[in-house]
Amino acid sequence: MAGEVVLLDFWPSLYGMRVRIALAEKGIKYESKEEDLSNKSPLLLEMNPINKQIPVLIHNGKPVCESLIIVQYIDEVWNDKSPLLPSDPYQRAQARFWADFVDKKVSGAAKKVWSTKGEEQETGKKEFFEFLKTLEVELGDKPYFGGETFGYVDLSLITFYSWFHAYEVLGNINIEAECPKIIAWAKRCMQKEAVAKTLPDQKKVYEFVVQLRKMFVSE
Numbered sequence: 001m002a003g004e005v006v007l008l009d010f011w012p013s014l015y016g017m018r019v020r021i022a023l024a025e026k027g028i029k030y031e032s033k034e035e036d037l038s039n040k041s042p043l044l045l046e047m048n049p050i051n052k053q054i055p056v057l058i059h060n061g062k063p064v065c066e067s068l069i070i071v072q073y074i075d076e077v078w079n080d081k082s083p084l085l086p087s088d089p090y091q092r093a094q095a096r097f098w099a100d101f102v103d104k105k106v107s108g109a110a111k112k113v114w115s116t117k118g119e120e121q122e123t124g125k126k127e128f129f130e131f132l133k134t135l136e137v138e139l140g141d142k143p144y145f146g147g148e149t150f151g152y153v154d155l156s157l158i159t160f161y162s163w164f165h166a167y168e169v170l171g172n173i174n175i176e177a178e179c180p181k182i183i184a185w186a187k188r189c190m191q192k193e194a195v196a197k198t199l200p201d202q203k204k205v206y207e208f209v210v211q212l213r214k215m216f217v218s219e
Contacts, residue, residue: 003060004031004058004059005023005028005031005057006031006032006033006057006058007020007023007030007032007033007056007058008033008043008044008054008055008056009032009034009054009055010035011034012163012200012204012209014107014159014162014163015054015055015067015159016055017162017199018067018068018070019055019057019067019070019071019074020198021155021194021198022070022071022074022155024198025194026074026075026078026081026082027081028074028078035054044056047063047065050065051066055070059077068156071084071155071156072085072152075152084151084152085151086152091146095145095146095151095153098145098156099152099156099157101131101135102156102157105127105134106131106135106157107160109127109130109131110128110160110163110167111124112124112125112127113125113170113171113173114163114166114167114170114212114213115212115213115216117217124171125173128171128173129173129179132175132178132182133179136179136182143188144185145157150192150195154185158186158189158190158195158199159199161186161189161202162199162200162202162205163205163209164186164202165202165205165206166202166206170210
């Protein structure tokens with residue numbers, strides 16, 4: 001079942017981190033190939049010719065693209081330990097809905113926080129907190145989004161935590177003051193070895209985002 005597993009990745013990628021966490025949760029050994037996104041490798045272009053993006057999981061020579069699809073694939077193929085999606089069809093559908101919410105809503109708002117300024121950034125900050133508060137309601141009093149155990153929705157969102165310092169400094173915001181339940185949940189997730197060992201240092205990410213911001217904004 002294991003075979004050869006290769007991950008095309010980029011260290012600060014929120015989406016690559018998802019796949020790394022899933023692989024760590026399952027205890028899967030794999031080769032990581034770091035991509036230079038300004039000079040994409042022939043392998044990346046061959047394995048993901050449509051979107052030409054990371055992450056790409058290559059399992060026995062066959063590529064799987066898009067982070068949430070990769071995580072579902074990992075969960076189905078290596079189904080002997082640490083299930084990420086619920087077994088109940090309705091609960092599984094709900095988990096997919098909220099992970100999709102993270103991708104469609106949180107991701108775009110978060111990008112506005114660090115990559116824009118002025119009115120557009122203010123709109124981004126407002127949306128970012130609105131979406132996080134929606135997730136706080138969904139989390140409720142549960143330790144994790146799926147209940148008692150770390151799962152698919154947690155994995156989809158926790159990677160953003162590594163960028164929180166960048167959002168706070170560049171957006172002049174305080175996430176814990178606005179969304180204390182999300183921060184408490186994130187700290188709970190960080191107690192898991194697969195998460196703590198995967199997420200890069202927030203200060204290192206901040207330094208990367210500062211440079212990235214220069215491509216979007218002239219200060």
